[in-house]
Amino acid sequence: MLTQGCNVLKWLSPDPFEMHEWALAEAVLATAADIARKEGLTRITQVRVKLGELQQIETDIFRYALSTLRSDAFRNARFVIQREAATLRCRRCDHEWRFQSRELGEDEKESIHFVPEVAHAYVNCTSCGSSDFEVVTGRGVWIESIRGVKPDA
């Protein structure tokens, strides 16, 4: 039975290399490596990453991409990946609500997946219908923290 926990099947077929998650993983690794260099870390032990739900990143693909693309500096690093719920606030009536991707069609979901701001074309305030809203939480991909070892530590 295919359950939500079996997302791995999605990227085994047709081709994991086609996935947008790879581009985001590449960006996270480049950023983390740069921060580590600036902080003088020779070994990175943990990278904590947040995935905002608005973009509907597939965690399994993203994790797989991180482990495949990582350089030597990340050899022993643990990637802690957490999801953050997407909440939206209407700028017209101040109503706040949680983004639910299941209310959208597949094309619309895919468009938001690539460029989250496209949500403004397809999502409306659940109270007044306005598409002038703010993404309060859960947009994009970002690094929460990095842990590592300095040479003289």
Place this chain on the structure above:
Amino acid sequence: MPDPRSYMIEERLRSAKRILVVSSGKGGVGKSLVASLVASVLAREGKRVGLLDLDFTSPSTHVVLGAGDARLTEDRGIVPAHVQGLEYVSIVSYSHDDPLPLRGADISNALIELLAVTRWPDVDYLIIDMPPGTGDAMLDLVRLLKRVEFIIVTTPSPLAFETVKKVVTLLSEMKVPIAGMIENMKVKGSRFIEEQAVILRVPYWGALPYDTQIEDSLGSVSKLLRTSFGKELREMVLLRLR
């Protein structure tokens, strides 16, 4: 923590030998038409050319090119569509016919996202069509891309030039190179814009005529290039860019 996406942008655009940004202070001066046809002329001369439409709230290069909902594909990021011999990316592929009301921060986010995840193939030129003005899109582009050159489009009207002048001043203050200024929709022999370009020390590329055939030719690059506007623009591009 820094934005991971910003780290990838220079890397993503390394495959573009030259990045030309078509901009203006004013809307309605013909930026999208100029950007689309500059790209098309270069492509027809055998150059590899990308065209990126960054006018998110009012995209129109797809109308000029007759691109419809050009389908972007996915291969470790976004891969441009092939349209009229160009590598083409527009937000229209995702927003389709729906209005896309974006405020400043949203425009910045969408711009950074697109630049960070689009995987351009090797191109000789990447032409970028900008929204009007000196807002978030222009400021972000100048901040994130270190080797852009601007092509400024204006009309002969002092009303348009009043704002265009501010764009030129801003870019000059930020030491961003301006490849040239194009005067569009010229109907009479005034040398006002040419003289102003000299004062501003911007290369004046020449004038494009106001052409009533343009509207009927939209959607067909071949037809557009056969108009007097298209022919003049072609000469200008071959002289200045080839």
